[in-house]
Amino acid sequence: MAIVKLHFMMAGKAPTLDAILLPMAKMTREDVLKLAKLARLNLTDSELDEFAREFTDILQYVEQLQTVDVEGLDPTNQVTGLTNVMRPDEVIDYGYEPAELLKNVPTVQDNQLKVKRMIA
Amino acid sequence: MIDAKTRDAYTVTVGIECHVQLKTKTKLFSGADNDAREAAPNTLVNHIDFGLPGALPVLNEEAVRLASKAAFALETRPQKFSKFDRKHYFYPDLPMGYQITQFDEPIIVGGQVEIIVDGQAKTIGITRAHLEADAGKSSHPDGKDYSLVDLNRAGTPLLEIVSEPDMHSAAEAKAYARELYIRMKYADVSYANLYYGNMRFDVNVSVSKTSELGTRSETKNLNSFRSVEKAVEYEVNRQIELLEKGETIVQETRGWHDAKQKTFSQRSKEEAHDYRYMPDPDIPPIVLDEAYIAAVADDMPMLPNDYRDIFRKIGLDAKVAEDILAVPETAKRVARIFDMAGAEHARRVAFWLLQPQDEEVEATDDSADSKGSDEQLVALSDMVASNKLSSTAAKEVLTELLKTGDDPAKIAESKNLLQVSDEGEIAKIVEEVLGANAKAAEDVRNGEMKAIGFLVGQVMKASKGKANPALAQQLIKKQLGL
Numbered sequence: 001m002a003i004v005k006l007h008f009m010m011a012g013k014a015p016t017l018d019a020i021l022l023p024m025a026k027m028t029r030e031d032v033l034k035l036a037k038l039a040r041l042n043l044t045d046s047e048l049d050e051f052a053r054e055f056t057d058i059l060q061y062v063e064q065l066q067t068v069d070v071e072g073l074d075p076t077n078q079v080t081g082l083t084n085v086m087r088p089d090e091v092i093d094y095g096y097e098p099a100e101l102l103k104n105v106p107t108v109q110d111n112q113l114k115v116k117r118m119i120a
Numbered sequence: 121m122i123d124a125k126t127r128d129a130y131t132v133t134v135g136i137e138c139h140v141q142l143k144t145k146t147k148l149f150s151g152a153d154n155d156a157r158e159a160a161p162n163t164l165v166n167h168i169d170f171g172l173p174g175a176l177p178v179l180n181e182e183a184v185r186l187a188s189k190a191a192f193a194l195e196t197r198p199q200k201f202s203k204f205d206r207k208h209y210f211y212p213d214l215p216m217g218y219q220i221t222q223f224d225e226p227i228i229v230g231g232q233v234e235i236i237v238d239g240q241a242k243t244i245g246i247t248r249a250h251l252e253a254d255a256g257k258s259s260h261p262d263g264k265d266y267s268l269v270d271l272n273r274a275g276t277p278l279l280e281i282v283s284e285p286d287m288h289s290a291a292e293a294k295a296y297a298r299e300l301y302i303r304m305k306y307a308d309v310s311y312a313n314l315y316y317g318n319m320r321f322d323v324n325v326s327v328s329k330t331s332e333l334g335t336r337s338e339t340k341n342l343n344s345f346r347s348v349e350k351a352v353e354y355e356v357n358r359q360i361e362l363l364e365k366g367e368t369i370v371q372e373t374r375g376w377h378d379a380k381q382k383t384f385s386q387r388s389k390e391e392a393h394d395y396r397y398m399p400d401p402d403i404p405p406i407v408l409d410e411a412y413i414a415a416v417a418d419d420m421p422m423l424p425n426d427y428r429d430i431f432r433k434i435g436l437d438a439k440v441a442e443d444i445l446a447v448p449e450t451a452k453r454v455a456r457i458f459d460m461a462g463a464e465h466a467r468r469v470a471f472w473l474l475q476p477q478d479e480e481v482e483a484t485d486d487s488a489d490s491k492g493s494d495e496q497l498v499a500l501s502d503m504v505a506s507n508k509l510s511s512t513a514a515k516e517v518l519t520e521l522l523k524t525g526d527d528p529a530k531i532a533e534s535k536n537l538l539q540v541s542d543e544g545e546i547a548k549i550v551e552e553v554l555g556a557n558a559k560a561a562e563d564v565r566n567g568e569m570k571a572i573g574f575l576v577g578q579v580m581k582a583s584k585g586k587a588n589p590a591l592a593q594q595l596i597k598k599q600l601g602l
Contacts, residue, residue, distance in 0.1 A: 038394060040210045077203060077399035083407040089144050089182035092151025094166045101170050102162060112161045112259075112268035115212040119260055119267070119386075 025063045027055035122360050130327040130363075132356050133334075134293045135285035136348070137322040138300050139278045140310045141254070142186045147275035148253045149177030149220060149403070156257075156272035157316055164272040171216035177402050179204075183277040184406055186309040187227045187251050188416045190279055193307035193423055194231030194246050197413055202227040203405040204251075208396045213256035213269050221280075223397045226250030227406065228281075233303065234425075235295035236438065244296050245284035254278050279309070285324070285333070290356070294349035297321050301345070302424050302445060314343050321348050325355040327363070334359070335369040339376055339383050351376050354383050427451050430458055434467045444470055456494050465501040472497075472518050491525030492518075500528040507588050510580070513537040539588040543595070546579070546587050550595045553578045565600050572596060 032051045036043045043051065098111070107114040146154050150168035153159075167175040188198040205223035231246035254276040260267045281300060287293045301319055305312040312318050320343050326336035337359070339351045359369050374383040424445055431441035434454070445451050450473045458466035500517055503509040509517065509532055520531045532538050540546055554561045557578060563571040572593060579592040 034394070038208070038210070038396070078401060078404060080404060082404035085404045086179045086181035086184065087151065089146050089180050090151065091146055091153050092166075094151070094168075096166050098162050098165055101165055101167065101172075104170065104172065109266075109268060110161065111163075112270050113212065113256075114266050115258075115269055117260060117265050117267050118212060118258060 025056065025059035027052050027059055031055070122357060122364060126364060127356075127360060129329055130356075130360055131329070132288050132352075133285045133326050133328070133336075134287035134289075134352055135324040135336075136283045136287070136293060136296060137324070138281045138283075138297070139254075139320045139322075140190070140281060140300075140304050140312075141318045142183050142277040142279055142309055143311050144180055144182045144186065144277055146180055146182075148180055148183050148251065148277035150275050152275065154276055156276070159272050161268075161270035162272060165274070169215070169271050169275045177220065179403055179406070180277060183251060184227070184408075185416065186277075187249070187279050188408065188413065189307050189420060190249065190281075190304065190309045191228045191231065192417060192420050193303040193309070194228065194233060194249065194281070196228060196231035196246070198227050198408055198416070199225070199229055200408050200413075201225060201405060202250075204400040204403040205397045206400050207252075211255070212267065213258045213271075213274070215256070215271065215274065219252060219255065220400055220403065221252035222250035225405075228279075233296065233299050235292060235299050237289070237291050237295050242286075242292065244286045244292075244299075247282045247284050249279050249281040252278050252280055290349045290352040293323060293352045294345045297345050297348045299424075305448060306421060306423050306427075308421055317343055319343070323348060323352055323355070325352055325359070326369070327356055327359045334363075335371050337369065337372055337374050337383070339374045340386070342376055347376055347378060350381055351383055354381065358383070422452075422455065427455060430455050430466075431470070434458060434463045434470060436467065436470055440470070440474060443474055447473075447475060450474075453494060453497075457498060460494060461498045461501070464505065465498050468501045468504065469497050472515070490522040492521040493525070496521055496525070496528055503528065503532065507541065507590065508532075508539055509537060510539060510585055510589065513539070513585055536584075537586065540583060540586045541588045541591055543591065546583070546591055547595050547599070549579050549582050549587065550592060550599055553582055554596070554599060561600060564596070565602070 029048050029052045032043070032048050032055060036048075102108050102111065102113075105113050144154050146152060147169065150166050152166050152169055153164045156164055168177050191198040202222055203225045204220050206218040207221050207223070208218040210217055226248045228246070228249035231249070232243050233246065234241055234243050236242070254273050256269045256271040256274040258267050258269045283296065287296055301312055301314070304310045304319065310318050320341050322338055322340045323342065324336045324338050326334040328334035337355055339355060342348050342351055355374075362369060370385075373386045375386045376383055427445055428441055431444060431454070436444065444454060450470075453473065454466050454470045457469050497518075500509075500514060500521060503517075504511055504514045513532065513535075516535060516537060517528050517531045520526065520535070521528050524531075553575060557575060560571045560574050564575065575596050576589055576593050579587050579596070580589060583592075
């Protein structure tokens, strides 16, 4: 939920004071904890409080969009107006050797990505 | 164990999600080679599959075309508008941290397939089917504290077909899985090789004593029709046992342990439930116009139901028809011969080429490299129809024909199998047989016509199968004065 709104925020214009004072969106400590869990982030207690406060500020900043009259407008998923951007089904040599790509991986074993065991 | 009466008090409800790997040359969003079957780990990869910052995925037009064909195979049409979304979750086999999939506007909406279970036809609704990129493949070496990830499969185009919860038994679930398989195979959208995981099934199972649906479990990654059936059976029993003990069902994802024939808990669903879908800004929407959709429709190969119609006209029963259908090369050949030479020849060839199929396993294509043209098979069938060959001898010729592709008349001749229709020659053999089987001859003379079959058999044996049986019978009657 919050992520989508964050994207809007980054593209938004400076808010008016009225808009900031109007809404009452709030992100709780539990919301942050859940989001952190989904993102596999370990946050300290003080970080949880800090992010809850900051996210609430951000949401309230973004929430001013709710005041815009969108009656009769279709939701905009993309702004380019492009459709059907496709490529033919042919192998492309991008010029990256597997070994080069694997350099980005913290731990490699037998040309595979070595990760913490996923299942018991 | 629960008894049948307890079990019957519950309604079983099954819905199935099936992931079909599309047979493209390259991946859904990158130009990497899509054939990972024999490739060494992490060799069919690039910056897009690795999810490196700044990489721009670009949609493969062939995946869109194949998904459009699949729509027709599911008895509907592709959507004119569909779009891609990001589904976020963190797992080591998903380098980008999200899967590119279709959430609210998939390429296929609706559709249906028919199944037959215990002679009863039933329609299973298709909710939707969407395009999405596959994740990487992980392995878990025994006794180690790590897993290994190979990204060759990351980005392979999948069509996820979601059924309505229209199935109510393990047998129906299996029949549905098989029907999807055979349709995808004939529509030529997937190699549909179950061994290589080209089709994987997730079964959602719930049981309930009321009209309200019970809490469901989802058993993931089944790769055979048998495991679909067994997993549903196991889940039904497990859930009823729990409910009978007064316990509740947890909504969760389960795995299938094939060796133990059991499902096991993997993770509770709530944990991963919030996928934070958002429209993917990298991939502009797909817009298909009428001309495109009409061209795909024109390009559709014959589908299983088209073949079933032909097999019905030939007079094959449903079981035989399904066995023929299981081997596409044979089905196509029988249909061609029906076109070329009519029902009688097609029917004979169908039974010649029929290989009783174990319906648990997927079709094999071993007839693909057999020799012998359609014309030669019709010629062989003609020799039987005109009594030049016995049906037993025809099978011997057939074996040779499929092996060598030689002319069937020449094969029959060189193997000395052509039927003898020379009256004098057969009359001689009949005489000998009647002499050696006086008792049977007497029986026939006294009106016990059953014994005549035995005598004909003896004539056939003495002639090494070459005597024309109809003629032999005539001559037996004649010599016995009947």
